[in-house]
Amino acid sequence: MSTTDDSFSVPQDPINMPCPGLKERWWHIMDTWKVGIIPLPLFLLAGVLIAIDCLGGKLPADIVVMVATLAFFGFACGEFGKRLPVVGKLGAAAICATFIPSAMVYYGLLPDVVVESTTKFYKSTNILYLYICCIIVGSIMSMNRTVLIQGFLRIFFPMLCGEIVGMIVGMGVGLALGMEPFQIFFFIILPIIAGGVGEGAIPLSIGYATLLHMDQGVALGRVLPMVMLGGLTAIIISGCLNQLGKRYPHLTGEGQLMPNRANADTTSSQPVVSGKTDVTAIASGALLAVLLYMIGMLGHKLIGLPAPVGMLFIAVLVKLCNGASPRLLEGSQVVYRFFQTSVTYPILFAVGVAITPWQELVNAFTISNLLVIVSTVSALVATGFFVGKKIGMHPIDVAIVSCCQSGQGGTGDVAILTAGNRMSLMPFAQIATRIGGAINVSVSLLILGNFFV
Template sequence: MSTTDDSFSITSESLSIQKPSLKDRWWHIMDTWKVGIIPLPLFVLAGVLIAVDCLGGKLPSDIVVMVATLAFFGFACGEFGKRLPIIGKLGAAAICATFIPSAMVYYGLLPDVVVESTTKFYKSTNILYLYICCIIVGSIMSMNRTTLIQGFLRIFFPMLCGEIAGMLVGMGVGMLLGLEPFQIFFFIILPIMAGGVGEGAIPLSIGYATILHMDQGVALGRVLPMVMLGGLTAIIISGCLNQLGKRFPHLTGEGQLMPNRANTDEQAPAAPAYSGKADVTTIASGALLAVLLYMLGMLGHKLIGLPAPVGMLFMAVLVKLVHGVSPKILEGSQVVYKFFQTSVTYPILFAVGVAITPWQELVHAFTLTNLLVIVSTVTTLVATGFFVGKKIGMHPIDVAIVSCCQSGQGGTGDVAILTAGNRMSLMPFAQIATRIGGAINVSVSLLVLGNFLV
């Protein structure tokens, strides 16, 4: 009789243990059901609050409301892209986070108050540059010093080879399709490699307006779609390269350009490992370091005209090489980098899609001839970077992803490309490819156009 009672009590206890309480079920939902990084209940609450503001006719553009708004829409678009069959693994999340908002604005599917507030917030705060400076400084501070030097010295050769090969193949394909060589180079290929919109398309349009005696708006209208299509192609290729790296791990360093050789590790101390235990003051110091280095970059821009992100990049490298900050602050910078990479990428891409990505320009440029020239140019550029990088002892997939950034939409394109390729730690090299490479291409090409061809 006692045995039966004991077994019954044990069974009752096991049932009571197995049955979770209402609190446990709620916590389980909060911890496991997420849209991007946002717990589902908070995501729903954010959507309700944004809808209430929109129905009231006014959505504040201050940072408090915009954090919730950009997070809600950005992670929703990114999650949608991730869940798409097949292409979800090829960078569709970054594409959807950028181009779905652009299409929604064009077709009137996004409330006007959201568009107005997002555009105002994006353009008035320059939040993209805060994002880029934290990503650049954090990734540089987490690199091995010797590897950092070798990477910067070697990356220029694959980039140069890729540009030359891409231009030659693009010209050949365009001429086979019956296009004029002048149009192919100056209005298709050069915009792709010009370094984005602000540093590439706009200076090109100003130069074309002056040299070719045409309206700047007309010139920009012809150049901008090529920049966008080149960036879109690069995002897709970067996503494919990420999948290639998962299938052939020996071809990638997962965000490292140079292999970690034993003698390299003996000659120079590695960056401090990320422990996840940095205190609040250390993290704040890491964030302040990134901001101050960007301010130095802005000062350099005023003095010598060097783009602020590039000046900041060089200053960050210098600080790293001379041991300018302690290992503790280095770890703080790394925590800041991981925070922005995880939490801010998709909201930033949504803001970019709403504020500065004209959907109609992209659609108008979707002609077969343009697509063939652009795809052949970008593919050749990236493939050349892959094989040249492999030949000179670098990780070919990571070099190829940096090469993708040579045809991106500036800083925003770098974010989308590196997100699709899951290689955000390559941001410093991407900035070199975009800013410096684009500036050289634009300057040399306008010089040749003005002095020899017109």
């Protein structure tokens, strides 16, 4: 007979157990019924308050009201995407959080005051850059130093191979469909790998306007839909890669590019969130991210390097030189996790409302365009997968970074990494988007100006 305490416990009669009171039931609803991260009662309250403001004809664009507004709509769209059958597991949450708001704006389903306030808030605050800098700095500070060095040194080779193969495959498919080579490369393939909208599509449209003697608005109208469709394809592929990683765990590092053997001797240097992180450490971690971004802005003024990239390099330098204490590293990691879980879908909603033109996306939905775009992005990602595996990296994580080569800049990186559940890869995604895109645009415009005009 067992002599443990469990053998002497007296089971309670479920019939005579006390029923939970009203207070306990209310707490149960608050803690278990949620839309995204928002308890259902608070979600409903936010909806009522927003509706009252909308009926009054004015929704303030200040940060207090916008936090509630973006959270309400962003998590609603994200939750809808998560609950879709089949595609809910393939990145539909990020797609819905971005493109449902865009469609609602176009079809007039979103109140004008919400559209106006969201657009004003997004464009006046540059909140996307606050999000990106906290994600980049937090993810870098939580990385192992050895993995960080090896990852940055090795990631460029799969990226380069992916772009070359993607261009070749895209050109081949386009030629097979009877499209003109000039049109295929400069107006479909190049916009896909140009680095997004601000760093890719707009500089391309300016270059085309100068070199091809066309109106910049016309050039942008032809380029922008390809950027968006390429980003949409990358989001879907990233979601599929995430599911592939769940089925074949040996192919993924769950956000780490290098295998565990690379950091077996330095695991102790990793900051681990204890759950008791001091509030001042969290505040210091957030301030560190902001200050590093300000240094990146200064670098942009001096040498023209994009501020997120400059910030990325400075953050890596701080990490490699042990410039941040373990307490500060832990604070940065908490900030990173907060933004990852709480700010992603609100940011994607704002992006969908403010800078995602639905009609241009729809206009680009032709069979020939789609075939070229899907084949280009698929070949780019597949090449990253196999090359990454060949050189000893986690192939799924490398492939998700490769997806970011065809994303919509910083916003595309957020959506792609959210769909792939690999937000810790943001530093490498920024390299793929910013540096890779800048090189592609510069070299291609140089070739266009010297050989085709």
